[in-house]
Amino acid sequence: MPTTIEIRSLNLFYGSFQALKAVDLSIEKNIITALIGPSGCGKSTLLRCLNRMNDLIHGVRITGEVRFEGKNIYDATADVATLRKRIGMVFQRPNPFPLSVYGNVVYGLKVAGEREKRIMDEVAERSLKAAWLWDNVKDRLDRPALGLPLDQQQRLCIARLLAIQPEVILMDEPCSALDPIATSKIEDLMLDLKREYSIVIVTHNMQQASRVSDSTGYMLLGEMIEFGPTANIFTMPARKLTEDYITGKYG
Numbered sequence: 321m322p323t324t325i326e327i328r329s330l331n332l333f334y335g336s337f338q339a340l341k342a343v344d345l346s347i348e349k350n351i352i353t354a355l356i357g358p359s360g361c362g363k364s365t366l367l368r369c370l371n372r373m374n375d376l377i378h379g380v381r382i383t384g385e386v387r388f389e390g391k392n393i394y395d396a397t398a399d400v401a402t403l404r405k406r407i408g409m410v411f412q413r414p415n416p417f418p419l420s421v422y423g424n425v426v427y428g429l430k431v432a433g434e435r436e437k438r439i440m441d442e443v444a445e446r447s448l449k450a451a452w453l454w455d456n457v458k459d460r461l462d463r464p465a466l467g468l469p470l471d472q473q474q475r476l477c478i479a480r481l482l483a484i485q486p487e488v489i490l491m492d493e494p495c496s497a498l499d500p501i502a503t504s505k506i507e508d509l510m511l512d513l514k515r516e517y518s519i520v521i522v523t524h525n526m527q528q529a530s531r532v533s534d535s536t537g538y539m540l541l542g543e544m545i546e547f548g549p550t551a552n553i554f555t556m557p558a559r560k561l562t563e564d565y566i567t568g569k570y571g
């Protein structure tokens with residue numbers, strides 16, 4: 321598979337604390353890449369680097385490169401708003417806007433200046449179908465999104481992303497607020513979405529990483545300890561540190 325994001329010697333400092341240490345990683349297109357590792361190892365920090373969400377945090381300093389489709393996203397000339405459209409993010413807690421279901425899905429289009437109802441209707445239906453939510457909400461598109469069950473809220477957040485046609489979807493523990501049935505539905509959805517999108521997921525759940533991902537990176541104290549095909553990481557890790565973690569001997 322061709323590479324979409326290439327991370328080279330990435331260092332990140334929160335003030336004087338170094339949270340990422342010389343991280344190298346290649347993220348391929350149309351696969352699911354999982355980032356695993358103990359709490360505080362830098363998974364969310366690394367994920368946020370991929371669409372420059374860390375720019376919003378005061379006192380962050382970054383060195384190294386993140387090349388997306390060949391261009392360093394940290395170049396002075398990079399357009400961050402466009403970058404965040406092309407690389408969208410889904411968070412731990414679903415965060416629909418306090419609008420209707422419909423208002424959430426077409427939000428990005430409206431911001432981009434779209435006014436034609438026919439086009440917005442089309443995009444809303446297509447995105448809700450792609451997020452496996454259409455059948456749940458088609459009769460109540462005008463109802464408040466915050467009234468939906470949590471798992472539907474999370475799929476709505478995914479639909480809202482799909483509406484603006486990203487290339488990469490970043491997910492930071494997208495199932496951590498969900499029960500096992502809702503979790504398995506999101507996992508199936510991810511497997512469906514990877515046909516069209518490249519997905520990077522942070523998860524604490526090693527079963528989840530082994531079920532859905534194609535490649536896995538194991539991080540510890542800001543370093544990428546090992547990265548490779550998921551089957552290898554879980555069955556024959558190259559490094560002892562990885563083995564200790566996946567067999568539960570860590571800590």
Ligand SMILES: Nc1ncnc2c1ncn2[C@@H]1O[C@H](COP(=O)(O)OP(=O)(O)OP(=O)(O)O)[C@@H](O)[C@H]1O
Nearest residue numbers: 334337339357358359360361362363364365366377
């Ligand atoms: N805004 C911040 N300011 C200062 N330090 C931070 C900030 N955000 C994270 N850190 C520190 O950076 C390190 C990495 O944090 P990060 O949230 O990326 O870890 P994580 O692997 O996602 O952990 P978890 O599994 O608990 O979500 C931790 O030591 C954390 O305390």
Ligand SMILES: [Mg+2]
Nearest residue numbers: 363364365522
């Ligand atoms: Mg985290």
